[in-house]
Amino acid sequence: MGLLAELTHRCPLRCPYCSNPLDLVRRGAELPTATWRRAFAEARTLGVLQVHLSGGEPTARPDLVELVAHCADIGLYNNLITAGVLLDERRLDALLEAGLDHVQLSLQDAGPSSADTIAGFSGGHEKKLELGRQAVARGLPLTINYVVHRHNIAALDEMIELAAAMGARRIEIAHAQYHGWALRNRERLMPTLTMVEQARAVVEAARARHQGRLVIDSVEPDYYAKWPKPCCGGWGARIICIDPSGRVLPCHAADTIPGLEVWSLRHHCLADIWADSPAFNAFRGSDWMEAPCTGCERAPTCKGGCRCQALAIVGRAEAADPACQLSPHHAAFRALAVQAAGAPSEPRFRYRQFAGRARREKG
Numbered sequence: 001m002g003l004l005a006e007l008t009h010r011c012p013l014r015c016p017y018c019s020n021p022l023d024l025v026r027r028g029a030e031l032p033t034a035t036w037r038r039a040f041a042e043a044r045t046l047g048v049l050q051v052h053l054s055g056g057e058p059t060a061r062p063d064l065v066e067l068v069a070h071c072a073d074i075g076l077y078n079n080l081i082t083a084g085v086l087l088d089e090r091r092l093d094a095l096l097e098a099g100l101d102h103v104q105l106s107l108q109d110a111g112p113s114s115a116d117t118i119a120g121f122s123g124g125h126e127k128k129l130e131l132g133r134q135a136v137a138r139g140l141p142l143t144i145n146y147v148v149h150r151h152n153i154a155a156l157d158e159m160i161e162l163a164a165a166m167g168a169r170r171i172e173i174a175h176a177q178y179h180g181w182a183l184r185n186r187e188r189l190m191p192t193l194t195m196v197e198q199a200r201a202v203v204e205a206a207r208a209r210h211q212g213r214l215v216i217d218s219v220e221p222d223y224y225a226k227w228p229k230p231c232c233g234g235w236g237a238r239i240i241c242i243d244p245s246g247r248v249l250p251c252h253a254a255d256t257i258p259g260l261e262v263w264s265l266r267h268h269c270l271a272d273i274w275a276d277s278p279a280f281n282a283f284r285g286s287d288w289m290e291a292p293c294t295g296c297e298r299a300p301t302c303k304g305g306c307r308c309q310a311l312a313i314v315g316r317a318e319a320a321d322p323a324c325q326l327s328p329h330h331a332a333f334r335a336l337a338v339q340a341a342g343a344p345s346e347p348r349f350r351y352r353q354f355a356g357r358a359r360r361e362k363g
């Protein structure tokens with residue numbers, strides 16, 4: 001169904017919940033334009049309908065216009081997922097001319113001061129608002145993405161109204177997922193159950209208010225849930241993720257799973273990777289499941305939940321997602337969330353950064 005193309009891990013922002021891996025791919029290791037073009041053509045042949053041009057910040061790639069034109073030429077619906085601070089009007093026009101179908105713009109909060117603090121990038125919020133205005137003025141469908149956590153959840157109503165005022169057609173609200181960078185910031189980001197319940201009420205009221213004009217997708221957090229969410233329609237079932245170096249993954253966070261044999265576009269074609277790579281086959285179907293998932297009547301829809309969360313909390317990717325109340329680790333998982341949410345609120349995030357810079361700053 002969808003291809004997530006992480007064109008680069010470079011990004012001027014430093015969000016403390018970034019879903020990129022801790023070990024970021026450097027510019028010199030990024031795939032060349034020709035290999036991305038090949039990947040998109042192979043994806044189209046495989047039946048992929050949509051490509052999400054993401055990162056890092058995809059507009060940091062000088063070949064972005066060429067890649068968008070290629071996707072448009074071969075009939076791939078293309079969606080640019082951007083932080084919006086590197087894109088000027090001239091380049092937006094060039095992307096539009098090339099056949100850009102949709103823009104998904106991330107905002108960090110409703111107001112500039114808090115948004116820029118969360119992003120670790122001064123002046124970013126105003127630039128994002130300007131890009132949103134330019135996209136809507138050109139008739140591009142606009143989705144606003146919000147990652148929600150303790151530092152912005154109380155402003156969710158204002159955030160929704162901001163997106164509506166910008167002319168967005170859709171809002172995607174997701175709670176921070178505690179892998180990688182967010183795991184390092186769990187005590188700084190985790191909201192309380194009360195905050196999560198208030199946010200749910202805010203979303204329901206906003207949906208009623210904006211019915212017929214604005215679609216609001218909201219993904220509930222796992223840590224206060226009773227049942228896990230199914231992972232992307234199943235591991236290796238609907239989604240392909242390609243990292244900037246060409247490694248092809250069934251999930252953007254799958255690199256956290258040790259021992260997973262990941263194949264690269266540099267050595268294989270996409271069809272072979274999809275069908276035969278050990279990473280894609282590791283958790284396909286249900287043969288890998290263990291108790292309590294084996295024989296569970298929810299397994300066909302739940303798929304055992306999130307493999308990366310099982311690894312992060314239980315220590316084994318084969319285990320049932322601890323968000324499931326049938327998991328022997330569920331109570332400990334909930335207790336972790338309650339403990340993290342009760343920790344004193346600290347504005348000092350551990351920001352995302354490249355390892356070299358981290359070492360230099362430490363030195």
Ligand code: SF4
Pocket residue numbers: 011012013014015017018019020055056057083106352
């Ligand atoms: S989450 Fe933030 S730091 Fe990570 S790629 Fe997106 S904008 Fe950049």
Ligand code: SF4
Pocket residue numbers: 227228292293294296297298299302303304305320321324325326327
């Ligand atoms: S036991 Fe496993 S399959 Fe059943 S609901 Fe829980 S996580 Fe899903």
Ligand code: SF4
Pocket residue numbers: 230231232250251252253254305306307308309
């Ligand atoms: S394994 Fe987890 S992190 Fe990866 S796509 Fe599925 S739910 Fe998301």
